[in-house]
Amino acid sequence: MKNFLLRISVIFLIIFLQVNFLNLIFLENRLVNLSILAVISWVIVSGFEKMWIWIVLLGFLNDIFLTQKIGPSILFFILFAYLISFVARRFIIERRFSGFLLVIFFILMGNVWGRFFDFLFSGVEVSKEIVPYMKNYFIDWKGFIGTNIYAGICFFLIYSLINKVEKYIARNESRLKVPF
Numbered sequence: 001m002k003n004f005l006l007r008i009s010v011i012f013l014i015i016f017l018q019v020n021f022l023n024l025i026f027l028e029n030r031l032v033n034l035s036i037l038a039v040i041s042w043v044i045v046s047g048f049e050k051m052w053i054w055i056v057l058l059g060f061l062n063d064i065f066l067t068q069k070i071g072p073s074i075l076f077f078i079l080f081a082y083l084i085s086f087v088a089r090r091f092i093i094e095r096r097f098s099g100f101l102l103v104i105f106f107i108l109m110g111n112v113w114g115r116f117f118d119f120l121f122s123g124v125e126v127s128k129e130i131v132p133y134m135k136n137y138f139i140d141w142k143g144f145i146g147t148n149i150y151a152g153i154c155f156f157l158i159y160s161l162i163n164k165v166e167k168y169i170a171r172n173e174s175r176l177k178v179p180f
Contacts, residue, residue, distance in 0.1 A: 052081065
């Protein structure tokens with residue numbers, strides 16, 4: 001029960017920070033999606049097979065609090081988490097430079113695909129609006145690089161939190177329980 005409450009509190013903390021404080025911190029509309037960073041962290045720390053249900057719950061709460069439709073974030077988070085797990089099995093993510101570059105690639109792809117999914121499910125006509133939207137997103141290099149630097153800093157903080165919580169949960173699960 002304690003493990004359940006710890007993971008739920010991490011999910012609500014991430015959603016709470018996303019909804020209430022990121023607009024104040026990033027005034028130039030360079031919004032960082034903390035939920036995507038949490039998905040990356042959970043898959044790197046614990047793996048897709050162990051964390052998929054929590055990723056679904058995170059996507060559900062993300063849809064409830066941040067969008068009007070329920071489903072796009074769940075679909076995106078599950079697909080993205082599976083992709084991360086697939087790639088992470090092929091390339092070992094350790095504390096090496098190649099693992100660091102792979103995590104940076106995941107953050108970049110999460111930001112780009114997250115914005116694309118948000119736009120795709122926003123209800124606008126895709127054929128007329130998608131090209132100018134993606135063109136403006138990539139042409140503004142200062143905004144693009146700034147957003148990803150902010151995302152990297154936020155990722156480090158979220159990864160540290162999730163890593164500590166998951167290690168604590170693993171220690172609690174591995175304790176020997178002797179009934180009296």
